[in-house]
Amino acid sequence: MKKILHYVSKMNRAGQETFIMNMYREIDKSKFQFDFLLSDNSPGQYDNEILKKGGKLFYIDLNKNGHFKALKNYFLLRRKLYSLAKKEDIFYIHNHHAFDAYLSARAALKAGFKKVIVHSHSDSAEYHRWLSRLFRPLLSHLPVIEIAASEPAGKWLFSNDKFKIIKSGIKTQNFLYNKQSRNEIRKKLNIEDDLVVGNVGRFVPLKNHIFLIEVFKYINDKIPNSVLLLIGDGDEEQSIKEKVEKMGLDDKVIFLGSKGDVEKYYQAMDIYVFPSLFEGLGMTIIEAETAGLPCFISSVIPEEVNISPLVYRYSLKETPESWANKIILNINKTKDVDRINTSYKVQKKAVDLGLDINETCKEMEQIFLDPKI
Structure with a gap:
């Protein structure tokens, strides 16, 4: 069984989190298990459903303020992922800011994950857009699987055209x-x-x-x-x-x-x-x-x-x-x-058009299982 560790802040009913849960409900559970690494340890609206389905919730206490918080959080994440890389097969980052995604992906690769996915769910960011643009080439240079919800979302986060569009399917x-x-x-x-x-x-x-x-x-x-x-x-x-x-x-x-x-x-x-x-x-x-x-x-x-x-x-x-x-x-x-x-x-x-979650799951299952990517 492949274990996929999703990295998000909190599992509330929001766009990307609902997409993850739609996928979790329909994916073949004899082949895949979803676990979650959360940067917010307050209760999430999907937590109980995740636990009932056998998923695990892990937490990481990141620095919210202060100088060099990004660098400090990079080392905190890397340390946390060292132990998780021995239990999980794939690290799945849900982000739309290239700076944050780059640091998270690099931490996962350094911690021992062989397969890292970065999924862009948006075509812009609410903060420091210039910093995201600056880190696009660095992110795209890492050996990660690039996924986007749409063409604009892919172009926003990645500096190349290697990204694969996986539409956020619904039931x-x-x-x-x-x-x-x-x-x-x-x-x-x-x-x-x-x-x-x-x-x-x-x-x-x-x-x-x-x-x-x-x-x-x-x-x-x-x-x-x-x-x-x-x-x-x-x-x-x-x-x-x-x-x-x-x-x-x-x-x-x-x-x-x-x-x-x-x-x-x-x-x-x-x-x-x-x-x-x-x-x-x-x-x-x-x-x-x-x-x-x-x-x-x-x-x-x-x-x-x-x-x-x-x-x-x-x-x-x-x-x-x-x-x-x-x-x-x-x-x-x-x-x-x-x-x-x-x-x-x-x-x-x-x-x-591939907007049904069953079609989404078929595409994601191929990505999870493909040894070449």
Whole structure:
């Protein structure tokens, strides 16, 4: 059995972590075991599921502040990996900053790992972009397996074209339009007669919630019986709630927190709005499309998410009012769309394009087992 050690901060319901768990649920467990090295020792939302599946959770206490913290953390990681390299077969780094990825990969190679994977899940970074660009050539010079969620994500992290695109597959069957789930959730939230605008994402700056709230304000001004469902959690949640209160939208914006059954909530939505500043792929857009939803997204998101005719791309240089006006116009165009039929068509296309997690697992299994890489 091959043991794969995933290196992330914490196993919460976020994009790359959800991708890992989707893969873990579907991969052949007679051949592969997933374990996790976590740099944050606070409880994660997926921890219990990992432990039930037989996975192990290891922790490393990294320096968060101070001079030379990166160098100190390199030696801490290298020391930790010396013992783990005797138990694990593959070290799998999930990162989108070349400096951090380079140090982690180098530490793993020095500690004795024969196979190291670096997976880019984003096409930019939230901090020190210049440093990431500087370390791209050094990272690509290491004997590591380069994987990216999309072409832009690969070009962002790696300086060569050796990277392999592995799309972040989802369990497409789970997101097919379900009228019963729609009615149950809408009744539960008392939004049966409303236009429901939805968004799924962590409350972090790159998800651009402030802009989203401003767009929704203009939508609500013209369509008073509209509500906004926000699914997710994160450091910025409280500041977003304060923004909502300041704009007088308290009874129009519903904060649902992180959801383990998020697929049911897509059914309750009427449209999906996602003005993210950057994405490696944008898994939640694929989920929303598979649920048959018209998706209004920022133009910076990779083209690979365009798997249905119901994706509308707008520039973030446009005003929130412009977004709202265009969204309202297109709502009227798409209101008579057969959502059930659309959902099944999108699901089939997602499978054909390798966006189903079973297809993802087939590709990853080959990488895990191939002795040449």
